[in-house]
Amino acid sequence: MELCDLLSPALKRKDTKMRAALTVEKQVAIALWKLAVPDSYRSVGNQFGVGKSTVGAAVLQVANAIIDQLLSRVVTLGNVQTIVDGFNALGFPNCSRVIDGTHIPILALKHQGGQYINCKGYFSMMLQALVDHKGCFTNINLGWSGKVHDARIFRNSGLFEQLQEGTYF
Template identity: 45%
Template sequence: MNAFPLTSDKVNECIRGFEVLGFPQCLGAMDGSHIEIKPESQNAVDYYNYKGWYSIVLFALVDYRYRFLYINVGYPGRVNDSFIFENSSLKSQLENCVALEDKSRVINGVKIPVLILGDSAFRFSTKVMKPYPYDENASIGQKTFNYQLSKCRRVVENAFGQLKARFRRIGKGIDNKIENVNSIIRSCCVLHNFLNDKNDVVEKSWVRALKKQHLVSERQQPEEVSVLNDGDLNAEQIRRCLATFFSVSESSDVDIGSIGGEEHGDSNDVSFDDGAWSDI
């Protein structure tokens, strides 16, 4: 699944969608989710993540309506999200996407390109915005920036939550042969997008069942934090500009629960991801 090369209409739609959520100039949010598997013993060590269980990584870029724009599935659990992104076709496609080139917008005198939202695991750049590191003396602007980014980045966590709630094979773990795992995950992602476009509702009972399963299994998602290579001055100028923008803008009052109007109510706000293989 790969929405690239993006069309101008798709980019405009995503930007407008994230503006409603409260973040300007945003195409999507990216993250990885670990899915439990049962590898054969001779290959098991590669899939052993640092939380102490065997997993495969579903890495995704998600739009404002929880739809997968891009997925990369197949890296073993020991591989971190930043490495996957840096070595994926997504990065090169973002850098060479014609539809993104003319969508920059000047905010408070600074040219802001179309951005991707990531968590602290990713490398900071003019394409990838991440939160300010924790600081007890952070300014109001920095705190507001982190709040807005975290709130809008929930779309990717909610997409993973919906996927796992709809398809219990994904949520509780895949016990099929390892060579079939990638195809199963891909198929579920395609069906997820189809159901999302049809405004299919994720039943609350599915969410409760999956949350209960996670509590019983204690399968916490591995968390990553990186401050390496965060010295990009151009990226910092963009982040500082947005921090100022958020601190004085009414957009900071936008509630992510308003996503997509009535057809995306509370029942679809599903998030419980605490916290070379196949490029599609």
Template identity: 60%
Template sequence: MRKWTFLMLCTWLTPVLQRTATRLRAPISVNKRVAIVLWKLATPDSYRSVAHQFGVERSTVGVIVIQVVHAINDVLLPRIIRLRDVDETMAGFAALGFPNCGGALDATHIAIRAPEHRAGHFMNRKGYCSIVLQALVDHRGRFLDIYGGWSGRAHDARILRNSGLFQRLEAGTYFPRRDLTVGNVLMPICVVGDAAYPLMPWLMQPYTGQPDQNRAWFNDRLNRA
């Protein structure tokens, strides 16, 4: 992580994490609290190891991790993960060959150490235990929406149908109303996904099987987007 990124994180989180000094002791600084948590999240070190490295008690590390993670969720999530300039995003996807597109949808597996008695519940098709993160990103790969927590066994389509993103896209409230006429059909702003997702008026997936030349051309544009 670059130094300016770290300092910016501390600046954004200071209003939530700043503690006042008491007559008994001075509070741990925001910079140190953020550094402790970044180190714990980025490494497999134990609480005892992190506590020794930063010169604090092991129990203090546990408290700080919870406090800073909550602060990140409350302060940074709506600041970083949000719907951006729709016109800019659509222009970016159009440059990739897919017009009237507002985002690219996919899911990724995050490896976990599952409880022994429930390992089978988290085992994915690739043979390891995971939870799934569904993400909608813009043409530059920036997060527009995230939804996580499902076990690795869950199908991408099932996760989508249970997400708030699905409800908003289905209701037509996520994107502004911008229809594109394709032939005799009005096409709303759509998102693109792979064949694991269902075909919807607002979700375009590739053709499967042995597509003809036109369908292969469509698949190529969609895959680039």
């Protein structure tokens, strides 16, 4: 419900003469269900009593609302000295962030599938994340195919450019 309250300004719709608008709660529920369960749009639509195109629209609208309304709250730079002190307390002196990549499983793409097969043999997209001493995200990079190496993703990221220019910290 907290997520619904936070996303409400971006997701609230008005009824039209043709149909009643989906509530914010139903849009968020549809999106979360689709993102959590590997069901088809049709199956999710049947679960919530809506069409598959409505499911697709709800997922995109909720995702865009999360990016617009919440991403800057969740992914923040934070106070560098506090983070360095936090890592120092954990036994990692002179450390300000931790970076790693992970594979996000996806369904096979019909005409580009070979590009998304990772070294472990399944279809995926890569997520590169930078976190502070508490595990909070300070930078994310998503969208590279699973076949791409972590180092290449890092070298082509905005984070790398900012570090090279000396503007990140």
